[in-house]
Amino acid sequence: MNETGNQDTPEDEDPENPPQGDDKPISLLPKSVLPYHPRVVEPIDLHVDLSVGVVLGRSESFHRKYHSGGLGMIGGVTETSDDVLTSLMGMPVLLDLMSPHVIFVAGKRGSGKSYTLGILAEELALAMERREIEVAAVVVDTVDVFRQMVDSNDDQMDVLTKWGYEARGFPVNVYIPRRTYVGLPDEVKKKARLFPLSIGPKELTTSDWGYVLEKGGSLSTVMENLIGETLDSVRKGYTLESGEYVKLKRDFSIKDMIECIDSNPTIIEFYKPASRTALIQRLRRADRLGVFHPGGTSAQDLAVAGQITVIDVAPLGSDAEAVLAILTNMLCRQVLTYRMAWTDDGTSAREELPPTWLIIDEAHTLVPRSGLTPAKDAIVSYAKLGRRFGCSLVLCTQQPSAVSDEAISQADIIISHSLSHDNDIRALQQRAPAVMPEQFRDKVFISSLPRGVALVFDQATENKRGFIMQVRPRLSQHGGTDRLSGLFEAVKLLMPEDHEEFTDVTEPEEEVTTGGEVEELEKIEETEEEFAEDLPEVPRPPLKLSKEDWQVLDGWMREYVETLFEEQKQEYSITDEASPRVEEVPETEELIEPREVQIESISETPIDVSKVLVKTFGPVSKDLLSKATTRKILYSHSSHDFLFTSKDDHREVVIIEREDTAPSDLIGWVAAGIDSTGLEVENLIHEDGFTFVCFRKEGIRAIFSVGASQSLLVLPIVIVGIDRKHIITLADKIRSIFHAST
Ligand SMILES: Nc1ncnc2c1ncn2[C@@H]1O[C@H](COP(=O)(O)OP(=O)(O)OP(=O)(O)O)[C@@H](O)[C@H]1O
Ligand SMILES: [Mg+2]
Incomplete structure (x- = not known):
């Protein structure tokens, strides 16, 4: 099995493109796993890498550097389009796990939010197993739904098989209140990977x-x-x-x-x-x-590189929130402080705490819009500053309107399941970091999204609009419905x-255990x-904090840092030096290369075929190759500006496919064929390894471009103009010249 989920299943195998060795072409997910797939009118315009799928949270330039490395498969696109060519229906969706993010997951009760958080945790674990990233992930859980990640999801074997997965558990460490921990048998503690949680x-x-x-x-x-x-x-x-x-x-x-x-x-x-x-x-x-105890669990115990840690405070019942708030506060502050400070002999202060993904379910209780909790300021600071130091935050809530706007506004990715209250829908609309199609704004639409389906919005400029995603099935178990939950209850009774x-306080304390x-x-x-x-005192090396970072800290956070280092007897100084950045996360802006767009005028036809670039893709199916090349013509600025001049424009697409043909022969032949219809070559536009060959005649514009994959060549011709009938007739004529299909 291939754990990125891009594997062939009997239902989606392309008979014309059998898989070749290890270099399998990407496969679309079978329709049978995407039962809900409404038609969306607005064209879908996402960052697609044909060898992996839709890429979230990454710029194209960043992606070019790392390719499939550090990506986590979270689901599949589940929306259809009037235009089959540009539809991304069934395309796997992969989330960047390499650079830091603030992700906001919303949805009404039972819509699948916690399940989706579980998917994020699984993908972090898988990417760490593949040695593509090394982070700590801490999941804070008040309702006992993440602990069972240690067990495999045997209940959903059927659907897992359809997605090409096998059920499995993950070696997560589960911290439960110390009192509950003590009451459990050893063999249970070992099997469920339990650890005692306490707060000093x-x-x-x-x-x-x-x-x-x-x-x-x-x-x-x-x-x-x-x-x-x-x-x-x-x-x-x-x-x-x-x-x-x-x-x-x-x-x-x-x-x-x-x-x-x-x-x-x-x-x-x-x-x-x-x-x-x-x-x-x-x-x-x-x-x-039974949780407050000297020498409590430290941030270093919880945030461990390479490890997923679940903090399950459900056994505390109505006290869970307060305990969790205090713990989260401690965790956020310490992670930020240690990630921020460094020593002269390297960045060893950072080694105390690795880049951390903090995943918080039921976030409205910890970071409410109104009112304070012990964790609120710390989470907001973490959301604002964490990314500077490689730290990510995932906030999940059933009430987006009840979560601090300061925290949500930091989100670069929003995953929203079904919502039914107007306030919540409005909160989502205000904060969506990408264009929201008209249809998604409709209350009936958003409130009727099935469980496990979500609207996804990504700030990365490549993903221009939100889209509908089916969340993939969990490999590990979700929910606390096992024998251990029963034991938790039993311990609580004791x-x-x-x-x-x-x-009466004078009565001696009696432990009913x-x-x-x-x-x-x-x-x-x-x-x-x-x-x-x-504990022997170990001298700690002096720390440095950059003035730039120090200045963005809130007053209370500075106070905290001062007290922490004073207690640790660790010297620190604020310096003019810039803080050494986390190396594995290059600054995206630096990587963005200016796009080269050159326009060349041509006075005569036929064109010089040697000037036409052929964009070469890895091994992909004919269908995907056609789509990718057509999308490029439709959505690149330069070609779009040439083709479309009015909103009343009608477009037709003719696709020519050839195998084992020399590109120059095909290009020369097509150029001559189009020329014979009276359209004249106006110029060549070179962009991103493609060449757009532009034709014009009176009110009609046309462009073709060429994509290649192994021995396959695909050449889409897009014809545009206001006179619909005229465009259709012309397209038919071109089709008959080349015996091409629509
Ligand atoms: N993508 C999915 N595929 C299959 N089953 C799912 C999916 N998402 C959720 N479910 C199932 O739906 C149920 C509710 O999911 P979940 O616990 O994630 O809801 P929630 O939105 O977190 O609800 P609450 O607001 O009550 O916490 C669970 O039993 C879960 O197994
Ligand atoms: Mg939940």
Whole structure:
């Protein structure tokens, strides 16, 4: 099997072009996998490479350099056109994974968004297996749908076979809340590739605590002050009534915080017992979530080069959002900081964290349009700055109108499944980074897109308009419906639920867990505690940050960087030097070569055939070769300007195909044939390896151009003019001269 999906299936094999060795021509996807394929009136104009398919997120010049390298097959074009020649129906769609992107995935409930995110994760994993890219991908998941990527998608074998794929799982690492992790049997942990997830309490700011302790983040001012003071005391150390000094801690637990509230004389003096009790209650509840723990999971654990990591916080139920927001905040800030800084002996600060793809499902909860979450500013900064340092962001939501516009406006690619609310449709229309055909604006149309079908918009100038795509089937499993989900539920039942906020605090804390579980938890706690205390200090080399990058950072982000390096005891300086850019991602602009367009006047016919360039393609089918050459004539600026002068123009296309014929013979013959109808050669336009041979007579214009693939030559003639009848008659005449087909 070929994992880019461009493989022959019995249904789409072209009998005239049998596959030859390894150099198979690209095949269109069979109609049977594209059941929904509406007709779209506006001509489709996309970046097509006939040896791979439609290319998203890449300029032509970038693509010329890397060809099929670093592309991920995400689906197929599923729209038909009045013009069979230019239709791209069935063409595979490939997304660039080599350069950084901000991708926005939208769609109503159940439309297939999370499934599509899974496709992106699979393609990142496949491209890494092929050693075409090396990144870290972190998928943040509140609803338990990505964990099963470890299993193969055996439920959709039939459809996978039709697409030419085989089901398979991927070795993703799955981080689940530490408490849930501890409650699971070893063999399950191993098989499902589970790891314990925890957050060091020191990572949380006062407002983060507000968000965790009071859903919605609105703690009373007293409580907020109290938590602030508590954090300050445990960080700096404080003196007890007895005179004993509680020394400062590099890392601390919720228990340390509770102890401080209970015994720090300053706090006891200034805060009423009721306030202290209330805060302690809430801290205990947060502690029971089993995720806040010293020496928490670090950004370095989660963002690992070559690895797909899923953070599955679904077992936390209604607390999942707060935990995820804090984690995402930490991840975004650390990835940005470390990608931005470098050392003099290379770029080793960057080695701490690789270029990272952050994939966020249910993004409206983390980056809402209105209101704040602990992650909002960090995600917006990541969206704005990440690309400078090779980092990508994928945001997914069912409510585009509820996601921060600052984040969506950074998207260079939008994939929208079905939407039904006016606000959401409007949000999409405002942000689509490519032309949106009239038809796509219709509410009935967009709300009736079937599951797994999406409208795709790409900012790359080569992909001028949005188009309809069928998302490919998943190789690995989607959704959390396995035995493990049942186990998650079971573990949750074993965990003490603390619904009452103000139970009697004087009662000793009792863990309602099984004996073995508590033991294991304690064992882990002990080793983690040791780990946190005894970690030897390793001197870190001084870091540099470029002034240019520093200046674009928001105030809070600068503050964060300062604190982070201070804590790490790592020196840093802001320099005038430019930051060394990530090498594997060349700047697109530098690669764009000016297109050479030369126009040559010809006074006499027949033309000098040696001047006509023949564009040579790799091994492709006759059909695709005709389409590509015709599209070039229709859509290149120079030829388009020559042919089309009014919106009432009618066009006819005559295609001449020959095998084993010398190009010069064919060109001479066709030029003479057209000449015999009274059309006269006006000039030759050379562009991108093609030559457009231009003819004119009164109100009629015509162009031919030649494309070649192996021993095959294709020569489309496009004839244009206002007088429809006249054009049809002329086209028929030319057809009869050359015995050509339409
Ligand atoms: N391209 C596809 N091919 C086949 N099945 C699909 C496809 N996309 C989605 N599905 C199926 O449709 C169902 C819903 O998909 P998914 O979970 O991705 O929806 P969603 O848009 O994320 O919904 P929600 O808003 O509830 O999160 C799943 O059972 C999934 O297997
Ligand atoms: Mg979903």
